[in-house]
Amino acid sequence: EIVLTQSPGTLSLSPGERVTLSCRTSQSISNNYLAWYQQKPGQAPRLLIYGASSRATGIPDRFSGSGSGTDFTLTISRLEPEDLAVYYCQQYGTSLPYTFGQGTKLEIK
C-alpha cells in the first residue's frame, strides 16, 4: 500500500497570502496520477487537481498543482476566506488500494 504523508498538519494564514501544501508518497507515482481534493466543513470532498497539475472543471486558477515521483505540491496563489477547508492528496492508477493523505487543515486568520 502506498502511504501519503501531508504537511503541515494545520496551516493558519491571512487572506491574500500564498499557500503551499506538501504531499509525499512512499513510492513513486506512475504517470503523475496524483489528485488533490478540498473538503469544506460539513461538505463532501471536491476534486481540485488531477494528474498532479491539471485543474478540474470549474476550479479557480489560483489553485495549482505540481510535482512528480514522490513529491507533490498544491499551491493557492492568493488565499480567499472561502478556501477554509481540509485538503487531501490521493494516489490513483499506480496500485490498489487507492490511498489518501491524512489531510492538511487550512485555517484563515
Place this chain on the structure above:
Amino acid sequence: QVQLVESGGAVVQPGRSLRLTCGASGFPFNGYAMHWVRQAPGKGLEWVAVLWFDGTNKNYVDSVKGRFTISRDNSKNTLYLQMTSLRAEDTAVYYCARDAYTFESGRLDYWGQGTLVTVSS
C-alpha cells in the same frame, strides 16, 4: 448537472448487515465506474470499493473484503454497497463517487453528500 444521492445509513449493532444506496442523475450512469469512500468521524478519507461501468470488475480495500459487496443496477441508475458482519470500525460517513473514466482510473470527479453508518450496541 451530476447528482449523487446516498441513502440507507443507520445505527446498527455489531455483526448486523446494512445496504447503502446511491442514486445517480445528470450523466449516463452506465458509462462510468463508481466508488464508495468512507470517512470515520473526525478522520480522513478511506477508499472502500470500486465497480466498473458494466459491473464486470470490482475491487475492495482489504479491511472490507469478504464482508462488503459493491453492485449496481444500470437500469435504475443506482449503486449499492451491501455491508455484512459490521464492526465498530466501520462507523463512518459513506460517500459514493463517480470515477472520471468508464473502467477505473481512481480519479473521483463527483461526490455525493454521504450517509452516516454507526455501528454500536
